[in-house]
Structure formats: C-alpha cells, structure tokens
Amino acid sequence: MYFSKTLAVLAMTAALGTGAAVAQVNVMLPANPGGGWDSLGRQAFQAMNDAGIYTGGVNFTNTGGAGGTVGLAEFLGTASGQPDSLAVFGAITVGAIALNNSPINLAEFRPVARMTAEYLVIAVAADSPYNTLADLVAGIKADPGAAALGGGSAGGVDHISLALLAQAGDIPVADLNYIPQTSGAETVTAIVNGTLVAGVSGTSEFAQFAEQGRIKLLAVTSAERRPNLPDVPTFKEAGYDVEIANWRGILAAPGAPDDNYAMWVDNFTKLSQSDAWKAVLEAQGWEDYFLPGGEFGAFIAEETERQGQILKDAGLVN
Amino acid sequence: MGTFELLLQGFGVALQPTNLMWALVGSVLGTAIGILPGIGPALTIALLLPVTTALAPTSAFIMFAGILYGAMYGGSTTSILLNTPGEAGSMMTALEGNKMARAGRGAAALATAAIGSFVAGTIATLCLTFAAPAVAELAFYFKPTDYFAITALAFCSVAVVMGTSRTRGFISLFLGIAIGVIGIDTMTGQARLTFGNMQLLRGIALTVVLVSLFAVGEILYVASRYRSTPGVMAPIKGQLWMTRQDFARSWKPWLRGTAIGFPMGALPGSGSEIPTMLSYTLERKLTRYPEEFGKGAIEGVAGPEAANNAAAAGILVPLLTLGLPTSATAAVLLAAFQNYGLQPGPFLFTSNPALIWGLIASLYVGNVMLLVLNLPLVGIWVQLLRIPRPQLYAGILVFAMIGVWGLAGSWVDLTIMLVVGLAGYVMRVYDFPIAPVLIGLILGPMAETQLRTALAAGQGNPMVLVSTPLSAILITLAVLLLALPIFLKRLRAHA
Numbered sequence: 034m035y036f037s038k039t040l041a042v043l044a045m046t047a048a049l050g051t052g053a054a055v056a057q058v059n060v061m062l063p064a065n066p067g068g069g070w071d072s073l074g075r076q077a078f079q080a081m082n083d084a085g086i087y088t089g090g091v092n093f094t095n096t097g098g099a100g101g102t103v104g105l106a107e108f109l110g111t112a113s114g115q116p117d118s119l120a121v122f123g124a125i126t127v128g129a130i131a132l133n134n135s136p137i138n139l140a141e142f143r144p145v146a147r148m149t150a151e152y153l154v155i156a157v158a159a160d161s162p163y164n165t166l167a168d169l170v171a172g173i174k175a176d177p178g179a180a181a182l183g184g185g186s187a188g189g190v191d192h193i194s195l196a197l198l199a200q201a202g203d204i205p206v207a208d209l210n211y212i213p214q215t216s217g218a219e220t221v222t223a224i225v226n227g228t229l230v231a232g233v234s235g236t237s238e239f240a241q242f243a244e245q246g247r248i249k250l251l252a253v254t255s256a257e258r259r260p261n262l263p264d265v266p267t268f269k270e271a272g273y274d275v276e277i278a279n280w281r282g283i284l285a286a287p288g289a290p291d292d293n294y295a296m297w298v299d300n301f302t303k304l305s306q307s308d309a310w311k312a313v314l315e316a317q318g319w320e321d322y323f324l325p326g327g328e329f330g331a332f333i334a335e336e337t338e339r340q341g342q343i344l345k346d347a348g349l350v351n
Numbered sequence: 352m353g354t355f356e357l358l359l360q361g362f363g364v365a366l367q368p369t370n371l372m373w374a375l376v377g378s379v380l381g382t383a384i385g386i387l388p389g390i391g392p393a394l395t396i397a398l399l400l401p402v403t404t405a406l407a408p409t410s411a412f413i414m415f416a417g418i419l420y421g422a423m424y425g426g427s428t429t430s431i432l433l434n435t436p437g438e439a440g441s442m443m444t445a446l447e448g449n450k451m452a453r454a455g456r457g458a459a460a461l462a463t464a465a466i467g468s469f470v471a472g473t474i475a476t477l478c479l480t481f482a483a484p485a486v487a488e489l490a491f492y493f494k495p496t497d498y499f500a501i502t503a504l505a506f507c508s509v510a511v512v513m514g515t516s517r518t519r520g521f522i523s524l525f526l527g528i529a530i531g532v533i534g535i536d537t538m539t540g541q542a543r544l545t546f547g548n549m550q551l552l553r554g555i556a557l558t559v560v561l562v563s564l565f566a567v568g569e570i571l572y573v574a575s576r577y578r579s580t581p582g583v584m585a586p587i588k589g590q591l592w593m594t595r596q597d598f599a600r601s602w603k604p605w606l607r608g609t610a611i612g613f614p615m616g617a618l619p620g621s622g623s624e625i626p627t628m629l630s631y632t633l634e635r636k637l638t639r640y641p642e643e644f645g646k647g648a649i650e651g652v653a654g655p656e657a658a659n660n661a662a663a664a665g666i667l668v669p670l671l672t673l674g675l676p677t678s679a680t681a682a683v684l685l686a687a688f689q690n691y692g693l694q695p696g697p698f699l700f701t702s703n704p705a706l707i708w709g710l711i712a713s714l715y716v717g718n719v720m721l722l723v724l725n726l727p728l729v730g731i732w733v734q735l736l737r738i739p740r741p742q743l744y745a746g747i748l749v750f751a752m753i754g755v756w757g758l759a760g761s762w763v764d765l766t767i768m769l770v771v772g773l774a775g776y777v778m779r780v781y782d783f784p785i786a787p788v789l790i791g792l793i794l795g796p797m798a799e800t801q802l803r804t805a806l807a808a809g810q811g812n813p814m815v816l817v818s819t820p821l822s823a824i825l826i827t828l829a830v831l832l833l834a835l836p837i838f839l840k841r842l843r844a845h846a
Contacts (some may be wrong), residue, residue, distance in 0.1 A: 103552050133535070133542070182810040186537060207369070212807045213538045215800070218698040225491045228808050247491070 059112065061120035063104020064095065071095060072317065073149060073281050074121040077301075080309040087300050100129025100186070105137050105284075106150035116293035119145065123281035124190045127333070127340045130254035131350050132188040139337060143285040143294050144330040146301035149314065151235045152255040152279035153184075153194050154265065156248040158224050161231075166252040166271035169231055170202040177208040183220050184233035187213045188349050190279045191233040194254055196343045201273035207348040221257075224248055233278060236262060237318045254278065280322050282300035282329060298326040354484055361708025365716050370413050373459040374713050377414035378720045381421020386429050386735050388436070389573050390747060392422040393679040394565040397558045398750055400687055401757030407498035408691040409706045413713040415687060419680060420472055423623070423660045424725045427464035428732055431457060431652070440623030440659035443631040447644070447651030454647050462593045463601045463649055465725045466586050470602075471609040471657035472718040475664030478613055480711055487672040487697040495805035496816050500825035501675065502798035506763040507786045507829040508618075511836075512625065519783045529793025530555055537796075538803055550763040557686045559755055560792055561679065563768045564785050568775020570744045575739060575776075595833075604634050608657030615658075615666020618677060623662045630658035664714065671695050672709060675797075679786060682793040 060078065064070040074093060077200070081087040094104075101122050112118035130137050148157040155166065173180040184191025192213070196206045210306045212229065214220040217238030223229040225247050236259060243250045250265045258267060268275040272331050283301060304310050305323040314321055324332055345351045364370060366685050384390045396415050403411040426441035431448035444464060451460040510520035533544045534554025545551035548594060593601065606631045615626035634654040635644050669675040674696040676682040693703065700707055725732070755768050778785065802816075809815030817823040 060576075103550075178810050202624055210807060210810070212804050214804075215537060218694060218696065222490055222697070223804070226494050228494055228804065244702075 043349060052083070057091075058087075058094045058119060059094065059115075060105050061108040061112070062093055062095045063116075063120065063122060066154035069151075069294065070101065070121045070123060070281060071112070075302060076313045077148065077283070077310070080307065080313050081300065081304050084304065084307040084309040084324075085207055086303045086307065094259040097233065100189070102129050102135040102137055105142075106135070109137065109141070113188050114288040115286050116288040116290050117297075118289065119297065120284045120286075121281065122284055124277075124279050124336065124340075125186075127191070128188040128344060129186075131337075131341050131343075134350075139333050140330075141287040142143045143287065143289050144326060144333055145283040145285050145294075145297050146305070146326070147280055147282040147322055147324040147329045147332060148301070148305070149319040150280040150316075151237065151318075151320060152253055152259065153191060153280050154195075154236050154239050154250050154253045154262070155231055155233050156197070156224060156239050156250050157222075157231045158227065158244065159246055159249055161197040163231070163237060163251070164249070166266070166268065166273065169251060170198065170204070170273070172230070173199070173209075174202065174204050178210050180230040181210045181212055181228060182231055182233075183214045183223055183229040184214045185213065185217075185220075187211065188344055188347075189213075190310075192347070193340055193343050194233055194275065194277045197275040197277060198268065198273055200343075200346070201268075206343070206346040209347070211347075213289050221248060246322050260289060278320070278322065279308055282324075301325070313323065354481055355482075357704060357708045358480055358712060359407055360704070361710075361712030362430055362548045362715075364409060364705050364709030365413065370410055370709065370713065371412040371716070373410045374417050374717050375377055375720060377417020377574035378421045378717050379420035380414075381423075382425035382721065382724055382732060383735055384418070385420075385422035385425020385427075385441075386732050387738075387743065388433075389430060389569060389744070391418050391565065391680070393561060393683045394751075395422075396680070396687060397561045400558055400565070400683075400690060401754055403687075406571075408693065409709050410704065411593065411691075412684075412710045413717075415684060416710055416714055417717045417720070419663050419684075420660065420714065421721055421724075423472075423656075423663050424465060424468050425469070425732065427652075427656050428461060428725070428729060429736065431460045432466065433736060440627055440662065441656075442504050443627045443655040444652055446631070447648050450645070450647035451649065451652065455493055456647065456649075459593050459597050459649065460647075460652050461729050462726065463653045465596060465722060465729075466593075467601065467605045467608065467653045467657040468574040468660040468725075469718055469722040470605045471612060471660040472664065472721075473715065474606075474609045475613045475616075476711065476714045476718065477662040479664050479667055479714070481706075483672050483711070484700060486668055487700050490673055490697040493673070493821075494807065494819055495801040496822045497819055497825075498675075498801040499798055499805055499816060500822035500829070502794045502801065504825045504829040504832070505677070505790060505794055506798070507832045509784075509790045511663060511832055515782050515784075518647065519781075520787050523778065523783050523785070523787035524791040527788035527793075528787075528795035529791075530560060531792045531795035534800075538800065548763070550761060555767055556758060556764070557789075557792060558758060559767055560771055561683060561789060562751050562755055563771035564775040564778075564788065565679075567768060567772025568785070570747055571772070571776040572779040574741075574744055575780075578675070585591055600640075600649050604630070604650045604654035605657040607633060607637075608654040609661040612658035612661030613665040616662030616677070617668045623659045623678070626658040626662045627655035628653040640822060671699070671710075673698065676793050679789045682789055685793065804826045 043161045053305050060074050062071050078091045105120060105122060108120045159167060163172055174263060182195055184195065191330050192211055195209060199206050215222060217234035220232040220234050221242045224232045236253060239248065239250060240262065242248050250262065252268050253259055253262060253265050254268055254275060256267065256276055258265065279321055285297055302325050378796050381392060382394065382396065384395045395418055423440060426436060427444045430436045430441040431452050434449035436442045436445050448460045451457060506524055507731035510516050510524045529676065533551055535552050536543055542552055611630050612626040626798050631651055631654060634650040638644065638648060640648060666678050666681045669677055670681045670684060674685065674694060676685045685695060693699060755764050758764060775785065805815050817826055
C-alpha cells in the first residue's frame, strides 16, 4: 500500500515537473489550497479554457501566509520582468502590507484586472438589545471598551469596515475593542455566546445563521441592498457613509513586457464578459467587480491610501 | 432533521462504492500499521496528507477513520503473538495475551481482542452518533474563558500524567508551545520567532513536527537499540473461536472497557494508554479467577482491547464537535481538516453534513470490515512481522522525507525535520514524553487566542478567566492537579 502511494506521489511530481516545462503561464496563488484566492485563480483559468479565450498550459504555485505578502514576495523575486507571470491578490493584501511592514509595494506590479467582490454584513446576537445600526453605534459610543467587536484578522477588510463605521459615527477609531477571529464561523459563535457585542463577516458566511435565527443582520456594506438580503439596509441608508468590499484581482509581474501585459488585460476583459465566467460567479456566490488594467491600478492606489490612513487612525501602524 | 435520518443519509454516502473502497483501504492500512511496531495511526495519516489532497475530503476522512480504528485492531495481534505492543494502546494486552499465546490459547486471545474491539467500536460509535450533535450545540455556550480553562487543564494533565517526571513533562509541553508560537501572530499580524525568515512566517506545520518526532526521532531510537535477533513469535494455536466459557468471561470486560474507554478518549491528554491501563486494573480487581492474572487471563485481554477501540471513537467527539484535539492522532486529523479548508466544529454539522455523517456511518462499516479482516485472516497479517526491520525502518524514513517535501516543497521544512527529528531522538533517550510537545503545539495557539480574546472582551480584568461556572471548576482542577501531589508529599514528610 505504501509503495503504490509513493508511486502516486512520484507520478504526481513527474506530472507537475513536465507540466512546468510546457506551461505557458505561471500563476502565483499566495494562499493555501481551498481559500478564496486559490479558487479565484483556478476557476478563472478553467473558465478561460472553457470559453476558448486561453487554452494553453497553466502552472499554479500555492504559497500562503501573511495576507498574501509571502507569496507576492516570492513572485517578485522569481517573476520580475517575465512575460506570462500572474498573481492573485486582494483587499486583504493591502492592509497586510501596511501591517506587516512588508517591503512589497503594490504599485510596482502591473495591474491586470479586478475580478470579484464580496460585501460585508454587521450582525448582533438574536437576543441583542440593538435592532438597528444606529442603536449599535450609540451603544459603542457610550462605552467603546465594553463593546467587544470582532471579525477577520486585524487590519483586514472586516476591521477596516468597523473603523470606517466608527469614523462615520464620531467614535475615536483607536478606542474600538476589536478582537480578531480566525474565521467567519468563529465570529458567529462569539456573537451568539455573548463574547462579542457585534461582528462583521462576508454576506455568504452570515446569511445561513441569520436564517437559523441565531443572529440579526443590521447592515450591509454595499452601495445598494443585496438581492439575497432584501431586508438588510445598507450602511448608507442607516446614516453612515461607508462602502467597502472584499475585492480580489490579478496582477502581472513588475516590468512585464508591454504587449504581453496588454494581452492578459484583454484576456481577462474577455473572460469577464463570457458566460463561462458568469456561471462561475453564480456557483461561487461571488459579485462581479470587474475593472481592467490602468483603472484597476488607480483603484489599488486609492485603496492603499484609504486603508493606510484607517490603520493609522486605528493605531495599528505608525 | 433527527439524528437518525442524518445517519441514514450518512450511510448513503459511506456505502457508495468509492467510499467503501477507501474504507477498505483505510482498514487494511490501519491493521498493517497497527501490527508493525513503531508506526502509529498519527504518523500514517500525517504521511498520507500530501497525497490525499487529490481525493475528495469525504473519501479521505473515511480512509483516515479506517486507519484509526484499524490500528487499534492490529495492535493487539503483535502484542499477543510477539509480546511487543504494536500500538501504545495495546501495551496492556501484551501482559495477558502473550501468556495465553504461549499457553497455546493464542487463537482465543486474538478472537476476544477482535470481537471485543468490534463490540466496543460499535457501541462507542453509537454513543458518538447521538452525543456529537448535542455536544456541537455546546459550542454556542462555551465562552473563550471556558476554552482557555479546558486547554489549561489539558496542559496540566498531559504534563503531569505523561512521562516519568513532571519536570520532563513540562519541558516537553513548553517546547511544543514555543514551536506553536512561531509565525505571524493572528491577532496583531506581528511576526514572532521567525528570525527574519520569510518561510517561517507561515509557522511550522504540525505535520512536519509530527513526522519528525515519530518517524525520524522514534525510528532513530528503535534503530539505535536494534538487535538482530528478532523476538520469538508464538504460533497461533488452539481453536480459532472462543469456547462458551471464554465468551462468558469476556462479555462483561468488553462492556466495562467500552464504558471506560469512550469518555476517557474524549478527555484531553488521556490518549489510548490510560483507559487501557484502567480497564486492566479494573478487570484484575473484579475477576473471579485472580490466580490466572499474570498467567494468561482472558479478561485482561478483553477489557483493554475494548477500551482502546472505544477511546478511538471517544477522541472523535471533541474533535468533530468543538474542533478540540485530545491526542496526537486527533491533532493530525485536525490538520487534515484544515488542509481541506474545513474547520471541525458545530458549523461542519450544518455546512457539510454529508462529510460528518458519512464519516460517522463509515465507522460502523469499517468496524464490520475490520472484524472480517482480523478474525479469519489473522494468519496473513502475521506475515507482516517477518519484514526485516532495517529495510522497514529505512523505508519509513524515506517515505517521511518524501511526505514532508510533498507538503510544500520547501527546504526549510526538511531542515526543520532534521533538527526536530534529532531533538526527538534525544528526548526519547532521556525519557522526555513526546505527546506533550504535540499537545502544546496544537493547543498552545488555541489557548493563547482564547486567553487574549477573553481578556480583551473583559477589558483586561483577569477575574474574567474564572467568570463562568465551567471555567472556575476546570481552573481549580488544573491547580489541584499541579499542587496536590506536592502538598501531599510535604504533608507526608511532616508526619
């Protein structure tokens, strides 16, 4: 049994090795297999293949850790100046770079396309005294220390959305008692058992627990109400001018040749219009958030500025 | 939906031909590694992790469950015939089982072990089926302070109970906690103990440490004490079935073993050794044939063998429901879940019922398979013990290295493997227990996160740590566990 297993490993390694030799595009997935970035990369190329936009070989590398900064650092080292070298990243990377003092500068990479987004919801326990976002903000304002708030990792989009909410509600961001949770599921548990007064996570993670009646959804961070959550008001409707999404996109290597870079921007633009991609969005529950090349670059610069300022206000970076 | 319907759906998953095949693969592999001394279920599953990423999670876990149960079956065979436990949980079986084999009653010993394992495995799986959903609901009531108290108690109990001295136990434990701290701190994003190495930002994978300690450390140890004369194998003699009297003397120990094993398995740190020891002691006290103990009493085989299988089901309760590993094997299973991006806990019951209930149903199926594999086919399994040791151990080392390389293709991992493996060898030579390292490594980050969450939510007031009834009780127990022996010693010295 052991022997056949080893043979399988060897065969897999051999297949990977030969795959690398004929692959035409190298894609860095700066996360472990199974997460959102991993599936974005793999699904995008699968859909591109199905739609006949790009049918060549693809060589994926998974290097997880630290909000994508570990993988991007490796990508920077191996792919700079190379054609056909792409990397997946997202909103979390922006905060992680500032937070970890990472030497990575997103402006060095060539922006290919912003592809998907997931909006965030803020929730309280079903038996919480707070029924609207305004109630909750008033409660936090009265005693910020006693109102433990939670969501994903410190400096991530969940944290930043709460910081923006605090700013909009005239609460000093540094006073927030933010407790990072390891997953959306953990956040729900902590809300239900009373550890957290309120929590933030992606809409898909919270919706099922709201249906079970364990939590109440107070507001969503999108510009308009979500079709699957028609009863949940937006932050703007509730009186707080906050709009934020957990977006994900594609970068090309720094110094990638111009014609090759233009080809990939074109490929992803075609992909975003294809039926194959629409099917993927549907199946994964992702929002279409497409933005091509240069405009995406401007967006990244904006996000870097905005998130950097918030993290400073929150006292997380100097 | 009731537990019963969910279980039926689970059987629908477990009885699919591919899943049946993986259950069989797991059972065969589990029995094999159970029989071979030096390889346990934890190491086997860890080595298979990189390979199984190509499998669907349900199939992979059905196979792992087969390995877990199978090892408990197989371990007894080696104990009985060779007087060397194939598995830590079969230590007690060797005491009476080998005597029985030498007295020509080996077949009866093997039969009571296999049937006892089956009875205990089935009853314990039933308990798991009905206890798990209820325990899972507890996750919504347990607060961070409760979790911290559970981990604190687990730390104290493993450090005190395992190993030859508490100093050694605590050194092992803190070594594990220190390894667990390496990498990015999830709460603040700060790097800890990485010495500027980018690869260490991810932390050290549990699988790497586990394979290093068990494969490299353990095998260096076994090899360093290798003598070329193999142990004497007792031939299988006697009827291949139990007599009426054997049955009459076995069924009560089976049930008692199950009653001890299942809850003990669910407690952190007790593993499969402690329930088997307890069961053996209990049977020795209760037996009507005390003169036979030490000379081959069937009760001494039946009880512990039932206990170790029940414990194997017991460890799945906190693992599946709360994501809380209580033994090295459970820890590897947790790592396997995380490899698939799954977090065991109450959410897995709602988000992935096919996996959970398929896994539970496969335990019933696996038990039947294992009974068939082990009872009539035991003669074939014994042949495994004829594999020459040098080739076997060298082979395991090679697989271990391929396995670690396969995880991430990282040289840093291989370096860590070498360092930790040598450390594991030194620990074995100087009698430091290995299990506390793993418990520290697994539960350390959890204890830290829960402690910090509890303190942050309580705005820094330390009294929050004993603010719930459960946490107050558990912390008191932990303190007692530490202080009582010292106190008693003092008292005795003064008297």
